Amino acid sequence: MSEKRNTLGQGAKLLVDIGPAAVFMVAYNVAKGMGGESAIYWATGLFMAATALAVLWAMVVQKRFPPMLIVTFVIVTAFGAMTIYLQDPIFVYIKPTIINLLFSFTILFCFAFGFNVWKYLFGTIFAMPERIWFMLGVRWALFFAILAAINEVLWRHITDSVVSPDARWFEWLELTEGFWVNFRFFGVYPLFFVFVLANLPLTMKYASEPGKDGDGGDGEAEPKEGEAEKA
Numbered sequence: 038m039s040e041k042r043n044t045l046g047q048g049a050k051l052l053v054d055i056g057p058a059a060v061f062m063v064a065y066n067v068a069k070g071m072g073g074e075s076a077i078y079w080a081t082g083l084f085m086a087a088t089a090l091a092v093l094w095a096m097v098v099q100k101r102f103p104p105m106l107i108v109t110f111v112i113v114t115a116f117g118a119m120t121i122y123l124q125d126p127i128f129v130y131i132k133p134t135i136i137n138l139l140f141s142f143t144i145l146f147c148f149a150f151g152f153n154v155w156k157y158l159f160g161t162i163f164a165m166p167e168r169i170w171f172m173l174g175v176r177w178a179l180f181f182a183i184l185a186a187i188n189e190v191l192w193r194h195i196t197d198s199v200v201s202p203d204a205r206w207f208e209w210l211e212l213t214e215g216f217w218v219n220f221r222f223f224g225v226y227p228l229f230f231v232f233v234l235a236n237l238p239l240t241m242k243y244a245s246e247p248g249k250d251g252d253g254g255d256g257e258a259e260p261k262e263g264e265a266e267k268a
Contacts, residue, residue: 055226057087057113062222069215077126077198077214085117104158105140112136126199126214130192133221134185141181144174163244173236180232184225191217 061084068076088110095103116132119125147154148171155174156167165173193200194210195217 055222057084057091058222058226060084060087062218065218066215077129077218078121078124080218081117081120081126081129085114088113108139109136112139127192130195130200130217131188133188133225134192137181137185137188141178141185144178144181148174163240165240165243165245169239169243172239176236184228187225191220 061080064083065076065080068079073079088106092103092107092110095101095106112132112135116128116135120128144154153167153170153174155177156165156170160170190206190210191212193204193206194212195214196211198214
């Protein structure tokens with residue numbers, strides 16, 4: 038029963054984290070399918086509302102403080118408001134770039150002051166040697182930077198919206214606004230999934246329960262049985 042409850046809890050957390058993105062995609066496609074020229078604005082407004090609800094649900098119902106979701110909410114609200122008020126979708130196009138670069142720079146900036154924000158966020162879940170936390174932090178910083186670069190390539194080549202031809206990097210690449218919206222869900226989240234899986238072997242090799250003897254997260258963890266010979 039406890040395992041079932043834990044599974045449901047993890048599923049609820051995942052729904053809270055990705056739900057707003059799903060709302061944005063569905064709202065856009067529905068509005069666009071109805072012939073709405075303002076589909077991106079309707080989707081942006083609903084995205085803002087869904088993100089606010091996700092933050093409230095996480096804090097009130099799930100009793101957790103999701104820092105990445107809260108940062109996302111602040112940026113989504115600011116850029117979404119500018120998108121709707123100025124009737125200019127460029128702000129919502131560049132929002133993912135800003136969010137991902139902010140995450141990337143935050144991780145690297147904290148390293149410069151000897152603070153591992155990745156360990157701070159997940160160190161209560163499992164303990165690992167400092168060098169492993171550092172490796173994971175750098176990997177995630179680079180991954181967020183790559184996501185920012187991908188978004189820059191995509192939005193700059195939207196040809197059925199207000200994007201200026203001068204913003205394009207590749208003359209041969211032409212994309213639609215609908216492609217950009219759908220890639221935000223069907224492209225980015227699979228990339229997250231693959232990246233997490235790629236880092237899973239490293240995490241599983243060194244992770245242990247926080248406070249467990251032999252590794253408080255500050256030293257080297259003892260290799261699991263059968264790994265000493267491999268090393």
